[in-house]
Amino acid sequence: MSLSKISPSNRKAEFGSLENIYDCIDTRESILFNSGAGAGKTYALIESLKYVIRNYDKPLKKHNRNIICITYTNVATNEVKERLGNTDLVLISTIHERIWTLIKDYRRELVQIHKEKLIEEISSLERIVGNGKEYELYRKLEDKEKQHFTEIMIENRELFYQNINVKAADFRLAFQKLLNDFSNLLSNISNFRKTVSAIYKIDNYNKCLENIKLKKPKYNKVEYNSIYNSDQLHRMRISHDTLLDYGLKIIDKYDLLKQIIIDKYPFIFIDEYQDTNEKVVLIMNKLDKYSKKIGRNIFIGYFGDSAQNIYDEGVGNKILEIHSDLKEINKEFNRRSTKEVIEVINKIRNDNIVQVSIYDDCDGGSVKFYKGSSENVRDFIDKYVLEWQVSLKNPLHCLVLTNKIVAEYSGFINIYDVFASTDIYKGFNYSQLNTELLSKDLSKLGEVPRLLFNIVKLYNDVSKDTTPVIQLSPNEYFLNEMNFLELKKLIRLLKECKGSTLGEYIKSIATVYNKTNDNNFKKIIEWTFGIENISPESIRNFIIEKLFPNLLEDDIEHANTTSQKLLDIKIDEFELWYKFILDKEEKKEIYHTYHGTKGREFENVVIILENAFGRNKNYFNFFFDNLNNFDTLELKDKQTFEKIKNLLYVSCSRAIKNLRILYIDDISNFESGIKGIFGEIYSFGNNS
DNA sequence: ACCCTATTGATTTTT
DNA sequence: TCAATAGGGT
Numbered sequence: 001m002s003l004s005k006i007s008p009s010n011r012k013a014e015f016g017s018l019e020n021i022y023d024c025i026d027t028r029e030s031i032l033f034n035s036g037a038g039a040g041k042t043y044a045l046i047e048s049l050k051y052v053i054r055n056y057d058k059p060l061k062k063h064n065r066n067i068i069c070i071t072y073t074n075v076a077t078n079e080v081k082e083r084l085g086n087t088d089l090v091l092i093s094t095i096h097e098r099i100w101t102l103i104k105d106y107r108r109e110l111v112q113i114h115k116e117k118l119i120e121e122i123s124s125l126e127r128i129v130g131n132g133k134e135y136e137l138y139r140k141l142e143d144k145e146k147q148h149f150t151e152i153m154i155e156n157r158e159l160f161y162q163n164i165n166v167k168a169a170d171f172r173l174a175f176q177k178l179l180n181d182f183s184n185l186l187s188n189i190s191n192f193r194k195t196v197s198a199i200y201k202i203d204n205y206n207k208c209l210e211n212i213k214l215k216k217p218k219y220n221k222v223e224y225n226s227i228y229n230s231d232q233l234h235r236m237r238i239s240h241d242t243l244l245d246y247g248l249k250i251i252d253k254y255d256l257l258k259q260i261i262i263d264k265y266p267f268i269f270i271d272e273y274q275d276t277n278e279k280v281v282l283i284m285n286k287l288d289k290y291s292k293k294i295g296r297n298i299f300i301g302y303f304g305d306s307a308q309n310i311y312d313e314g315v316g317n318k319i320l321e322i323h324s325d326l327k328e329i330n331k332e333f334n335r336r337s338t339k340e341v342i343e344v345i346n347k348i349r350n351d352n353i354v355q356v357s358i359y360d361d362c363d364g365g366s367v368k369f370y371k372g373s374s375e376n377v378r379d380f381i382d383k384y385v386l387e388w389q390v391s392l393k394n395p396l397h398c399l400v401l402t403n404k405i406v407a408e409y410s411g412f413i414n415i416y417d418v419f420a421s422t423d424i425y426k427g428f429n430y431s432q433l434n435t436e437l438l439s440k441d442l443s444k445l446g447e448v449p450r451l452l453f454n455i456v457k458l459y460n461d462v463s464k465d466t467t468p469v470i471q472l473s474p475n476e477y478f479l480n481e482m483n484f485l486e487l488k489k490l491i492r493l494l495k496e497c498k499g500s501t502l503g504e505y506i507k508s509i510a511t512v513y514n515k516t517n518d519n520n521f522k523k524i525i526e527w528t529f530g531i532e533n534i535s536p537e538s539i540r541n542f543i544i545e546k547l548f549p550n551l552l553e554d555d556i557e558h559a560n561t562t563s564q565k566l567l568d569i570k571i572d573e574f575e576l577w578y579k580f581i582l583d584k585e586e587k588k589e590i591y592h593t594y595h596g597t598k599g600r601e602f603e604n605v606v607i608i609l610e611n612a613f614g615r616n617k618n619y620f621n622f623f624f625d626n627l628n629n630f631d632t633l634e635l636k637d638k639q640t641f642e643k644i645k646n647l648l649y650v651s652c653s654r655a656i657k658n659l660r661i662l663y664i665d666d667i668s669n670f671e672s673g674i675k676g677i678f679g680e681i682y683s684f685g686n687n688s
Numbered sequence: 689a690c691c692c693t694a695t696t697g698a699t700t701t702t703t
Numbered sequence: 704t705c706a707a708t709a710g711g712g713t
Contacts, residue, residue, distance in 0.1 A: 072702070072703085073703080074702095074703085094702090097703090167695080167696085168694075168695055169695095187693095187694085188694060188695090189694080189695075190694075190695070191694090229703085240702080240703040275702075310700085310701075311700085311701055311702065312700090312701090313703095314702095401700080404699095426697090431701095435701095435702090441702095593700070593701080594700080595700050595701045596700090596701075598701085598702095614699045614700065615698070615699065615704085615706070647700090
């Protein structure tokens with residue numbers, strides 16, 4: 001077995017970097033702990049938390065104080081909780097949850113900040129309408145005409161939203177009569193939509209301000225709910241970014257709040273600092289500086305790696321400009337990968353952190369770079385499934401760029417495509433699709449995906465005899481009440497439901513449901529579907545209603561065929577999807593997006609690389625092309641370069657032992673850049 | 689054939 | 704939001 005022997009001197013050196021942190025904790029000197037991929041950053045974080053618990057337990061408890069630990073994702077929160085063990089001294093959560101608990105009781109102050117935000121938004125919208133080219137036609141109207149037009153549009157909101165996704169010609173048709181006096185405004189529909197949206201927003205915000213002023217119920221508090229991805233300011237609802245915004249504002253504004261936080265939470269730890277929002281760092285900086293001003297002590301520890309900053313919002317290496325006077329501690333050991341992998345990832349990051357393995361027995365891995373084409377991808381993966389003798393327990397992990405490709409290779413592209421063609425997920429809401437259909441955080445599932453999840457769960461649980469019956473039930477109490485005979489009858493009924501497609505399965509369930517008088521069965525089915533009237537039609541209507549809100553007569557056919565397509569998909573495909581989001585795939589090769597692998601590690605990794613990413617047709621080739629002339633690039637290009645570098649670094653550093661890269665575009669223009677990092681370039685497939 | 693404008697369709701990730 | 708394309712006008 002390799003990667004197991006640590007020499008005493010390395011062990012001592014590693015402990016040394018921990019001791020550096022401990023010293024800073026004792027002197028309350030805030031730190032920036034930087035370590036490369038696989039350095040055991042989370043380990044250092046956990047050990048630091050344990051150190052604080054060990055040494056400050058009594059005084060903290062005596063004054064009812066806590067340690068705060070902030071992570072970037074819910075998954076990471078759970079991991080830290082698990083690894084740290086049970087303690088009520090440390091409050092572990094995501095930044096959003098923490099900030100919200102800190103500020104939510106300051107209702108009046110939040111409403112005040114909300115009012116200021118609304119006023120700010122109104123004037124910013126008015127500025128945009130006053131200057132933007134898209135609003136020119138509206139701007140040219142006389143004041144009276146503007147008012148008239150605004151009145152018409154506000155009266156016909158529903159019609160507007162019904163037509164929000166229709167093609168330009170149909171949109172024009174829908175509004176032609178209504179806007180006879182303003183037909184020139186309809187010359188460009190996208191501009192028209194933009195203008196009207198701005199008008200609606202301004203109107204909403206003004207009405208909201210009015211309601212706050214009149215002290216109407218529901219307008220006396222601001223709400224944050226993590227399932228919304230965007231603000232609904234006029235409904236007093238804020239989303240993730242605005243929460244941080246309000247947090248920063250309220251902490252900036254009220255010294256008393258700063259003091260309370262400093263008093264109650266003298267130790268704050270932040271995991272993956274590089275991807276946390278700038279505003280969080282601004283908040284921490286304010287707390288740090290204020291604590292010094294009033295002569296208190298607070299320790300803030302940032303743990304992360306600026307070379308792994310892959311999200312645009314993340315603060316990255318700007319952190320030192322925002323939060324000054326941080327003591328930097330670097331850790332250069334790698335406790336994840338073989339030396340062959342480490343050598344390559346060091347070349348990618350190419351900065352002051354040059355990792356060495358902590359293990360004496362760190363060889364035995366391999367890295368190879370192949371050129372090929374998109375037709376070769378399957379063969380390439382198959383080759384390594386065989387060659388590396390991967391198993392269900394130790395599968396091959398394949399990194400691709402988009403969720404769509406993940407869905408395709410994982411075997412549920414039909415599901416993905418059907419959802420992508422529905423009204424609520426196409427166009428503007430496209431990004432919502434990945435959240436609501438593919439998120440492994442089940443609380444994020446959309447309404448229809450949740451319904452499908454429940455149905456497939458039932459199917460899966462019933463077909464597997466090993467599933468404890470208890471899991472089928474809405475609550476344990478209800479099943480505990482059942483006697484053996486009832487239980488047997490229930491299981492028999494559940495097994496009667498069959499079908500090879502989703503539609504057939506639903507039909508079969510509905511048939512049994514309407515035939516039987518077994519209340520236990522009925523309860524389970526009602527709980528699964530979340531509705532009381534169970535019939536193929538009612539389920540179908542539910543799906544259509546949710547996927548096509550504001551349905552127009554003309555589009556009913558499209559909605560019908562789309563929902564039929566969904567119902568015609570094989571249950572087997574839904575099972576693949578179900579196991580994918582549960583992270584319980586029973587396959588020898590498992591697909592991820594590059595971004596989705598953050599913080600994880602796999603023994604064998606294949607990366608499918610290409611030029612394009614998102615809208616950018618020249619992404620990864622841009623990186624390899626400019627490896628040697630980074631200094632000559634413009635600022636913006638430099639930032640792009642760093643982002644690509646970080647993404648490549650994150651993906652390649654997931655590998656523990658073996659790493660293969662297949663580049664599926666022509667690389668002849670930047671071969672030397674690739675060779676500089678990966679060494680020899682091999683050919684795969686027939687285009688050599 | 690060319691120019692300009694309008695329309696359409698495509699995208700990573702997290703809270 | 705933005706780039707590619709379709710379409711209309713000359």
